[in-house]
Structure formats: C-alpha cells, structure tokens
Amino acid sequence: MVSEQVMDLVDKGLMLPLMEEFYTIQGEGYHKGTAAYFIRVGGCDVGCHWCDVKESWNAETHPPTQIASIVDNASNYSDTIVITGGEPLTWDMGPLTAALKEKKLQTHIETSGAYPFTGIWDWICLSPKKNKLPEEEIYAVAHELKVIVYNKHDFIFAEEQAEKVNGKCILYLQPEWSVREKMVPLIVDYVMKNPKWKVSLQTHKYLNIP
Numbered sequence: 001m002v003s004e005q006v007m008d009l010v011d012k013g014l015m016l017p018l019m020e021e022f023y024t025i026q027g028e029g030y031h032k033g034t035a036a037y038f039i040r041v042g043g044c045d046v047g048c049h050w051c052d053v054k055e056s057w058n059a060e061t062h063p064p065t066q067i068a069s070i071v072d073n074a075s076n077y078s079d080t081i082v083i084t085g086g087e088p089l090t091w092d093m094g095p096l097t098a099a100l101k102e103k104k105l106q107t108h109i110e111t112s113g114a115y116p117f118t119g120i121w122d123w124i125c126l127s128p129k130k131n132k133l134p135e136e137e138i139y140a141v142a143h144e145l146k147v148i149v150y151n152k153h154d155f156i157f158a159e160e161q162a163e164k165v166n167g168k169c170i171l172y173l174q175p176e177w178s179v180r181e182k183m184v185p186l187i188v189d190y191v192m193k194n195p196k197w198k199v200s201l202q203t204h205k206y207l208n209i210p
C-alpha cells in the first residue's frame with residue numbers, strides 16, 4: 001500500500017513510478033544511433049495489443065521514486081535523457097523535466113500523446129495510437145511523428161495523423177515488431193511512393209541491446 005502522502009507527491013509529479021533505467025543507444029526514429037539514458041516510467045492505459053512493454057502498464061507494480069534521485073542518477077550517464085514508459089504523460093512531467101533542464105540535460109520524450117501535454121522538452125516523439133488518440137495540443141509541438149504499422153489500415157491512419165502535425169515534424173513509419181517480415185516490404189514500397197515519409201526500425205532489437 002502506498003501512503004496518501006506518496007500518492008499526493010505522485011499526483012504532483014514529484015515522485016514517479018519508476019520501472020527501469022538504462023544507458024543504451026536510441027534505437028528508433030530521428031535520434032537513432034545516439035547514446036542516451038532511458039528512464040521508463042510505469043503506468044499506461046492505452047492498451048496497444050502489440051505493446052512490447054506490457055509489464056509497464058500497471059503503475060502499482062513500479063515503486064514511486066523521488067525525481068531528485070532519478071535526475072542525480074541519470075546525470076552520471078549521458079547528456080541526453082529519453083523519458084519513456086508506459087505512457088509518461090500519464091503523469092505531470094513538469095517537475096522531472098525542470099530538474100533535468102537545471103542540470104543542462106537534453107530532454108526527449110516517447111509518447112502516444114494520449115494525455116495532457118506537460119514538461120519541457122528538447123525532442124518530442126509522438127507515436128499516436130488509434131485506440132486512444134492524442135490530445136490536440138501535442139500536434140503543434142511534436143518534432144517527429146512515428147506511426148507503428150501493424151496492418152495496411154495503418155497507412156491511412158498515418159496520413160490522417162500527418163495532416164494534424166506541424167510542418168516541421170519529421171514523419172516515420174515503423175513496423176510493428178511481430179509482423180516486421182510482412183510489413184517491411186509494404187513500408188519500403190510506401191515510402192518510395194510517398195517520400196515525405198521515412199522508415200524507422202527498432203534497431204536496438206537487431207543490435208541485441210536494451
């Protein structure tokens with residue numbers, strides 16, 4: 001049981017349910033290939049059936065952790081900190097990102113955008129989900145749009161989402177891992193026909209790193 005005091009600190013974003021942290025190479029999207037420290041925050045209600053981190057969903061299984069200790073630790077590893085989850089925007093990202101910025105660290109987020117936008121971010125990767133669409137405000141500030149392609153309808157969904165993002169946003173199609181053999185040829189063909197899109201692969205899975 002978590003005390004009411006801890007629940008209040010989590011509500012304020014001063015503590016966060018921390019699932020795991022690891023220093024690795026960003027595998028996906030625009031910053032692919034760049035060393036970064038990942039902070040995976042528990043809690044997600046979006047429910048993607050193909051989610052590759054379902055253990056993250058239940059916030060109660062991840063210990064509420066003081067943001068000061070998360071930041072002190074992260075600053076030992078890298079100048080670039082990727083906040084992921086779970087769905088990080090489940091929580092108020094304001095205090096965590098303010099503390100990271102105070103240490104002059106680059107703040108990146110991986111998000112579905114399904115909850116209100118909070119935090120100070122140097123890079124926003126928006127990966128929208130059909131079952132819980134992004135809140136409107138994130139489309140104007142996203143730096144990259146990364147649509148997961150599980151079936152052919154996802155190309156239509158990708159175009160709908162591309163209509164909504166700002167003009168500078170870089171557009172990626174990323175195969176859902178379990179169907180990659182089937183979807184990669186379709187994505188390659190689609191990108192050659194529609195070159196405003198780029199291919200993103202989960203390169204960390206090919207490299208056998210976290």
Ligand SMILES: C[S@@+](CC[C@H](N)C(=O)[O-])C[C@H]1O[C@@H](n2cnc3c(N)ncnc32)[C@H](O)[C@@H]1O
Nearest residue numbers: 050051052085086087110111112127175176177
């Ligand atoms: C696990 S999610 C956590 C962050 C946030 N909840 C989100 O979905 O953006 C991190 C990234 O992995 C992608 N992802 C999750 N499962 C995947 C899978 N099976 N194949 C390809 N990409 C996947 C998500 O779309 C997202 O871009």
Ligand SMILES: Nc1nc2[nH]cc(C(=O)O)c2c(=O)[nH]1
Nearest residue numbers: 025026027028084110204210
């Ligand atoms: N190496 C590596 N790159 C990633 N990019 C996004 C990830 C995520 O799960 O959010 C991820 C991840 O889990 N590992």
Ligand code: SF4
Nearest residue numbers: 044046047048051086
């Ligand atoms: S939104 Fe992200 S963490 Fe949540 S179920 Fe979907 S892929 Fe997994």
Ligand SMILES: [Mg+2]
Nearest residue numbers: 052053084210
């Ligand atoms: Mg991942």
